[in-house]
Amino acid sequence: MIRSAEDRMTWVCTREPPTARLRLTDSPSSRAMLDGGWWPTSRDPVVELCSLVTALTARRGVIERIMLQPAAWDRHPCRIGVDGAVVRVGWFSTLGAALVIVTGPRDLRIDLAVIAPETTDAVATAAMLAASRPANTTRAADILFIPPSPHSRRLAGHGDDVAVWETEGGHVQLDRRSTAPART
Incomplete structure (x- = not known):
């Protein structure tokens, strides 16, 4: 397999990255689905991942790898240089766009909900709070x-819930009538 020069490059953020908009659980839980939420300011992975790695390194330790969904980002670097360290970036089309998985040494794994940059402040804040419970x-x-809040409407329709349930192995009963034979 021939790799391009871009694939072999280590990308480095040439400007000061923004402070990561990140909210983490106080302590990792083996029962939680997520360890927090992250709200990037753009779709530029070099800038955003540099700020994320810097914030996570300060809170949880050394970061070695990041896994993302490629369709959600403008470009797809394989390595990013952050504070003299190289972080490998994997792009997986099977991973949901709303999830980033960060790993490090000694079984460090951080699963974060990714809130799209164009999301409004109120919705993004609520999502990050929910992800960090x-x-x-x-x-x-x-x-x-x-x-x-309790007064806001659900953003997704019922059809979305049914689709998720069906793909997770559940079964929606479309006809609620009893299938038992009639007594005579």
Whole structure:
């Protein structure tokens, strides 16, 4: 397999990256689906991942690898240089766009819900709070569908819930009538 020069490059952010908009659980839980939420300011992975790695390194330790979904980002670097260290970036089309997986030494794994940069402040804040709740059981793809307050409407329609349930192995009973034989 011939690799391009771009594939072999280590990308480095040439300007000061923005402060990461990140909210993490206080302590990692083995029962939680997510370890927090991340709201990037753009779709430039070099700038955004540099700020994310810097913030996570300060809170959780050394970061070695990041896994992302390629369709959600403008370009796809394989390595990023952050503070003299190289972080490998893997692009997986099977990974949801709303999830980033960060790994490091000694079984360090951080699963973060990714909130799209164009999301409004109120919705993004609510999503990051939901993702950082201890022992949360909400999947990253569903985080934005959690209403920010009891008075707000659900952002997703019922059909979306049915589709998720069906693809996870559940079965929706379309006809609620009893299938038991009639007594005579």
